[in-house]
Amino acid sequence: MIRLEQVSKNYKTSARPALAEVSVEIDKGEFVFLIGPSGSGKSTFLRLLLREEVPTKGRVYVANFDVARMARRRVPRLRQSIGCVFQDFRLLTNKTVAENVAFALEVIGKPKHTIKKVVPEVLELVGLEGKADRMPNELSGGEQQRVAIARAFVNRPLMLLADEPTGNLDPDTSQDIMLLLERINRTGTTVLMATHDHSIVDSMRRRVVELSLGKVIRDDARGVYGVGR
Amino acid sequence: MRASFVFSEVVTGLRRNVTMTIAMIITTAISLTLLGSGMLVVRMIDNTQELYQDKLQVHIFLTNDVGDKDKTCTQDPCKRLKAELESNTDVIDEVVFESREQAYERFRRIFEGQPELVQVARPEALPASLQVKLKNPDRPEVIAQTYATQPGVDKVVDQSDFLDKFFDALGGIQALAFVAAIVQAIAALLLISNTVQVSAYTRRTEVGIMRLVGATRWYTQLPFLLEAVVAGVIGAIAAIGLLVGVKSWFFDEVIGNGKLIDPNIISPIRGVDVVAVTPWLVLTAILISAVTGYVTLRLYVRR
Numbered sequence: 001m002i003r004l005e006q007v008s009k010n011y012k013t014s015a016r017p018a019l020a021e022v023s024v025e026i027d028k029g030e031f032v033f034l035i036g037p038s039g040s041g042k043s044t045f046l047r048l049l050l051r052e053e054v055p056t057k058g059r060v061y062v063a064n065f066d067v068a069r070m071a072r073r074r075v076p077r078l079r080q081s082i083g084c085v086f087q088d089f090r091l092l093t094n095k096t097v098a099e100n101v102a103f104a105l106e107v108i109g110k111p112k113h114t115i116k117k118v119v120p121e122v123l124e125l126v127g128l129e130g131k132a133d134r135m136p137n138e139l140s141g142g143e144q145q146r147v148a149i150a151r152a153f154v155n156r157p158l159m160l161l162a163d164e165p166t167g168n169l170d171p172d173t174s175q176d177i178m179l180l181l182e183r184i185n186r187t188g189t190t191v192l193m194a195t196h197d198h199s200i201v202d203s204m205r206r207r208v209v210e211l212s213l214g215k216v217i218r219d220d221a222r223g224v225y226g227v228g229r
Numbered sequence: 230m231r232a233s234f235v236f237s238e239v240v241t242g243l244r245r246n247v248t249m250t251i252a253m254i255i256t257t258a259i260s261l262t263l264l265g266s267g268m269l270v271v272r273m274i275d276n277t278q279e280l281y282q283d284k285l286q287v288h289i290f291l292t293n294d295v296g297d298k299d300k301t302c303t304q305d306p307c308k309r310l311k312a313e314l315e316s317n318t319d320v321i322d323e324v325v326f327e328s329r330e331q332a333y334e335r336f337r338r339i340f341e342g343q344p345e346l347v348q349v350a351r352p353e354a355l356p357a358s359l360q361v362k363l364k365n366p367d368r369p370e371v372i373a374q375t376y377a378t379q380p381g382v383d384k385v386v387d388q389s390d391f392l393d394k395f396f397d398a399l400g401g402i403q404a405l406a407f408v409a410a411i412v413q414a415i416a417a418l419l420l421i422s423n424t425v426q427v428s429a430y431t432r433r434t435e436v437g438i439m440r441l442v443g444a445t446r447w448y449t450q451l452p453f454l455l456e457a458v459v460a461g462v463i464g465a466i467a468a469i470g471l472l473v474g475v476k477s478w479f480f481d482e483v484i485g486n487g488k489l490i491d492p493n494i495i496s497p498i499r500g501v502d503v504v505a506v507t508p509w510l511v512l513t514a515i516l517i518s519a520v521t522g523y524v525t526l527r528l529y530v531r532r
Contacts, residue, residue: 050441073445080443090438103435106234107444155442 007058036211083152087167142173238452257464260413276496306381461518
């Protein structure tokens with residue numbers, strides 16, 4: 001599903017590479033934590049998958065896309081097969097919950113009748129069936145993140161990238177979000193989650209890829225956050 | 230592509246940015262009005278030139294004593310001059326004699342609109358002339374050279390000389406209008422570019438999400454582009470309104486389009502001319518706003 005081969009990424013502003021010769025392979029349906037301190041290269045890793053950045057060296061494969069070399073006009077197709085969730089939710093404050101989710105489908109040209117059908121389905125999946133007409137600022141942080149997850153998942157992507165999705169949430173709410181991500185993972189969707197949250201990583205016992213100064217220093221099939229240091 | 234989505238984005242965008250949109254429409258309108266005025270003058274010159282194409286003549290004015298004595302050009306030197314001209318069939322198409330009385334009649338007809346001018350004029354003040362129509366109107370100076378010094382000839386006037394001067398004056402006005410139009414167009418261009426940038430900035434969250442979920446460039450950028458084009462077209466429509474005003478006020482009232490001067494001498498600006506100019510204004514507006522919008526998005530907005 002995801003394969004990085006000897007990937008390096010240098011930014012002009014820094015002498016040290018953000019990623020140095022990173023090779024990682026993630027299979028379809030896996031649930032993987034990407035951990036490491038700030039500046040370790042997690043964000044660059046995710047950005048390479050979305051083709052927000054192009055690697056300086058090496059190859060990146062996502063699904064059937066040769067991400068680093070594909071034509072620019074095909075990038076939207078790649079992104080349509082990847083769902084994204086962020087720490088700051090990134091909801092449109094002037095649209096309702098349902099409209100926020102529908103927006104993701106409208107802008108890729110999905111027909112109205114499809115949108116009408118799938119939006120309530122996905123809202124039910126994330127547990128927001130009664131809140132379709134609420135505005136984002138009327139919701140709790142956890143609920144807002146559920147909307148964001150619904151929006152990321154509504155087009156049934158092959159994989160879900162989550163960048164610190166629990167960063168702004170209290171531990172209980174974070175736990176709920178993790179349960180939701182697990183549920184999405186059980187539908188066959190690959191989940192890659194970048195996080196700082198020790199307790200979540202420790203409690204989930206999933207594969208852990210740890211980055212430090214742009215290098216993979218650990219790749220455990222059933223890892224915890226702190227072991228090995 | 231869902232047209233309704235793009236359309237609603239365009240409307241929200243223009244409303245959110247309404248002061249800038251109005252500024253953009255006003256500058257575009259003024260620029261296009263100036264451009265249109267310049268184009269009207271061009272048409273006026275063209276129409277007038279066409280009017281003269283096969284009528285352009287060289288007038289050989291006869292001295293006063295010849296004009297007084299010989300009313301029908303049956304005596305020398307008028308008769309001799311006429312015969313000589315007519316024999317030169319390679320260059321000359323036709324020679325017509327116009328007596329002082331005929332000249333006066335023509336003068337009255339031309340200046341019908343200005344009775345005070347007609348009142349002061351007397352037949353004696355107008356010279357008799359031989360009106361020479363050339364086969365090839367490109368070289369009237371040959372006649373002037375040959376006949377200016379002949380006995381009985383007062384002077385040789387080449388109509389094209391006068392027309393050239395008139396067209397030069399019009400050309401000056403027209404150049405001025407075009408220069409002003411260009412200056413305004415630069416202002417309009419910068420405003421369009423700025424509006425597109427502001428518009429894209431205020432909607433960066435939406436655009437960010439669009440990019441992330443895999444919207445194509447058409448979806449993310451077309452609304453901004455159309456915003457610029459819509460404002461441009463509204464500006465063009467305003468410009469057309471202004472141009473109709475310019476025609477009916479400036480050309481018709483002040484210059485006295487076709488009233489002060491016989492419409493057969495200087496072609497007036499007609500409604501048809503304004504109509505002919507309008508599609509060019511709309512096209513220019515669309516082209517400039519679309520190109521500016523596109524270049525701005527390319528340069529300043531990440532995709």
